[in-house]
Amino acid sequence: MPKQSPVADDLDRPFWDACNAERLVIQHCNACGRFQHPPQPVCDSCGSAAQLVWREVSGRGTIYSYGVVYDTPISALQGDQPYNVAVIELADAPGINMMSHLPGTPVDEVPIGAPVTLIFEVTPGNGQKVPEWRVAR
Template structure:
């Protein structure tokens, strides 16, 4: 899988993945957190105070789908595409790895893992949180 090269707006986000740090964009004016990075806060419209907050790397499965036929021939199927609601609030479109897929994963707790990319960046993926 080849994610798009980071544009200027997303560059700090991608740079952080080199150190395996997951960030969400945060508005210093109203406290709103959002993903993907945008030029303005989707809550208050502010543009001046956008910064970054490191994520704990936890969340819950908001929805998911199992892909059985990949648009990229070199990619192994099936794989799981999921919307994960981060503990910090924003939704991240991601992959779930290392799990048995059934409907019980809806709403399940997940934790961050990292999938290395050839260029040194890392892709945030998630796996089921183990019960304490």
């Protein structure tokens, strides 16, 4: 499903570069042992910048909840309405969630709590790859 292409900035370029290499990395604070996402200049918890590193995660997760969008202002998505938008909780990055269109899952047949696996999709605007998830079979 075509989406807007994310434009990387200085702060989150490592995240998007990793996506282009089909790896999912999340900011991790080595000082307090905590993941955070979206990327921030410092740790949300302890304020450390020096201890922030990028840590690769598997991308495995579960579906926390979802909605079905019928009326979006985002032009790139309007041709695919209605579409699922699920919230994915990552298994090996506690507290971190991301959003997914759940390709392959029929509209409004989203199994809350089901496990999902990570894939990557190319977006048409600038070719940036983005993380996506499919319900695990």
